[in-house]
Amino acid sequence: MKELICITCPRGCHLRVDDNLNVTGNFCPRGEAYAKAELTHPVRMVTSTVAIASISESRLPVKTKEPVPKEFIFPVMEEIRKTVVKAPIKIGDVVIENVCNSGVDVIATKDIEK
Amino acid sequence: MINRKLVIIGGGSAGMAAAIKAYELGERDILIIEKNAYLGGILNQCIHNGFGLHEFKEELTGPEFMTRFSKKVDELGISYALESNVLSISDDKVVTYSNAKDGLVEVKAEAIILTTGCYERNAGAIQIPGDRPSGIYTAGQAQLFANCYGYLVGKRVFILGSGDIGLIMARRMTLEGAKVLGVAELMPYSAGLNRNIVQCLKDYDIPLYLSHTVKKVIGESHLEKVVIAKVDEKMNFIEGTEQIFNCDCLLLSVGLLPNVDLFNKLPLSMSKTRGAKVNQAMETEIPGIFSAGNVLHVHDLVDYVVEEAREAAVGAISYLNGELKHEGHVYDVNPGVGINYVVPQKVFLDDVKDNLSFKFRVAKPMKDINILITEGNNIIKKIFKPAIVPSEMEIVHVSKDLFKRESNEIKVYVEEKK
Numbered sequence: 001m002k003e004l005i006c007i008t009c010p011r012g013c014h015l016r017v018d019d020n021l022n023v024t025g026n027f028c029p030r031g032e033a034y035a036k037a038e039l040t041h042p043v044r045m046v047t048s049t050v051a052i053a054s055i056s057e058s059r060l061p062v063k064t065k066e067p068v069p070k071e072f073i074f075p076v077m078e079e080i081r082k083t084v085v086k087a088p089i090k091i092g093d094v095v096i097e098n099v100c101n102s103g104v105d106v107i108a109t110k111d112i113e114k
Numbered sequence: 115m116i117n118r119k120l121v122i123i124g125g126g127s128a129g130m131a132a133a134i135k136a137y138e139l140g141e142r143d144i145l146i147i148e149k150n151a152y153l154g155g156i157l158n159q160c161i162h163n164g165f166g167l168h169e170f171k172e173e174l175t176g177p178e179f180m181t182r183f184s185k186k187v188d189e190l191g192i193s194y195a196l197e198s199n200v201l202s203i204s205d206d207k208v209v210t211y212s213n214a215k216d217g218l219v220e221v222k223a224e225a226i227i228l229t230t231g232c233y234e235r236n237a238g239a240i241q242i243p244g245d246r247p248s249g250i251y252t253a254g255q256a257q258l259f260a261n262c263y264g265y266l267v268g269k270r271v272f273i274l275g276s277g278d279i280g281l282i283m284a285r286r287m288t289l290e291g292a293k294v295l296g297v298a299e300l301m302p303y304s305a306g307l308n309r310n311i312v313q314c315l316k317d318y319d320i321p322l323y324l325s326h327t328v329k330k331v332i333g334e335s336h337l338e339k340v341v342i343a344k345v346d347e348k349m350n351f352i353e354g355t356e357q358i359f360n361c362d363c364l365l366l367s368v369g370l371l372p373n374v375d376l377f378n379k380l381p382l383s384m385s386k387t388r389g390a391k392v393n394q395a396m397e398t399e400i401p402g403i404f405s406a407g408n409v410l411h412v413h414d415l416v417d418y419v420v421e422e423a424r425e426a427a428v429g430a431i432s433y434l435n436g437e438l439k440h441e442g443h444v445y446d447v448n449p450g451v452g453i454n455y456v457v458p459q460k461v462f463l464d465d466v467k468d469n470l471s472f473k474f475r476v477a478k479p480m481k482d483i484n485i486l487i488t489e490g491n492n493i494i495k496k497i498f499k500p501a502i503v504p505s506e507m508e509i510v511h512v513s514k515d516l517f518k519r520e521s522n523e524i525k526v527y528v529e530e531k532k
Contacts, residue, residue: 044313
């Protein structure tokens with residue numbers, strides 16, 4: 001039995017999910033869908049910053065282009081920590097390709113001209 | 115003295131959205147005045163995603179969201195002064211600002227929109243008991259250090275207050291290698307959005323202590339310990355519930371206040387939001403001076419900030435065109451039972467085009483309730499809500515035609531199920 005708080009709406013139903021993925025405690029069907037996705041394949045976006053050689057900024061904000069499985073969060077952060085880039089850089093530029101073999105790129109989320 | 119039709123003070127998301135809307139409505143003589151060296155305001159340091167679901171139908175990070183707006187401002191050729199600090203606004207709409215290049219500049223504006231955002235309540239504002247060591251920051255300060263300068267302000271962190279920035283920083287500092295020991299919230303419910311409780315605390319097993327607050331801060335020169343304790347309904351500490359955390363950093367996420375400093379010298383009354391009182395056009399009590407975004411009332415989503423800023427721009431353009439008459443049937447708008455505040459506080463019905471919108475927050479979390487909007491004894495709108503929480507602002511749109519002009523008070527209140 002797992003317990004979850006549904007984040008689909010402000011009601012915040014306390015969901016209980018058994019081993020066969022039967023959901024109880026949900027006020028509406030969206031809670032069931034949320035619980036099933038969350039327990040079978042939870043994914044998250046990772047956002048952070050990397051060091052940048054630039055005359056105006058010291059950090060470049062970045063994100064994973066797509067959400068990655070939760071277990072990838074800390075390994076992705078390790079790679080991000082090692083990375084140094086150089087200006088100029090544009091939003092969407094790939095900063096780390098296929099990070100940790102997750103199939104997802106880490107991309108820049110800010111334009112830094114010089 | 116320079117003359118400008120429309121001066122917008124503050125080049126964050128609200129200021130840029132207002133400027134773009136005013137341009138789209140035909141106004142070309144616009145000046146945005148911004149204190150930072152860039153347009154974008156606080157979004158620059160909000161590197162997490164989740165911005166823009168309403169506006170762009172996708173989840174963007176703060177810098178991405180602000181860049182979409184700043185690029186548009188540049189494309190349209192709207193002028194702005196950066197690194198410029200506004201010193202005063204006079205009641206005849208002279209805006210005085212200064213910067214290193216131009217020195218002291220006076221601009222005579224025909225209309226002004228104030229979009230200066232909000233600021234964080236700090237340690238002094240909440241009078242934390244105990245020592246006064248270093249290592250105590252507001253969550254936003256820690257966010258600026260981490261995301262813009264690359265400094266982590268602590269390694270063992272405790273967070274007071276469950277506001278969204280505090281929750282976001284709990285995750286952020288965990289990802290950067292700090293140990294976040296817990297979050298204490300004075301109220302019996304969280305001040306932040308549910309999704310942030312799940313994604314920022316539960317994901318990383320960070321405990322949330324509801325009905326708890328800091329009883330004592332201990333540390334000779336740098337923070338060493340934080341003592342928290344549980345409080346009862348009257349907010350008094352309950353003996354024997356103390357817990358001690360060894361930590362080198364205390365982050366505060368204990369509320370945001372509209373940054374209305376520039377309004378203080380003007381004859382304006384303030385509302386329960388701590389922002390200026392406004393009418394349906396987001397216009398303050400001084401005709402031609404408008405206010406929108408977090409300086410009016412603190413929002414939870416930037417999407418709603420830009421929407422409101424556009425309403426203020428529509429208002430400002432109507433004012434410049436002589437269309438805001440401030441005549442005819444007028445209402446005072448008041449929060450009733452279960453409601454903390456309502457924006458706007460006044461409605462000039464004849465100045466409304468088609469629809470009116472009311473924004474409000476409830477006083478406590480409730481389930482299965484009706485929201486009622488009344489004009490005197492007439493119920494104008496009744497909306498059922500399965501659940502409602504103070505941390506999420508509500509917006510209700512009402513058609514102008516529904517008003518009967520029989521009373522001078524509009525009330526928004528909650529009807530609880532018996």
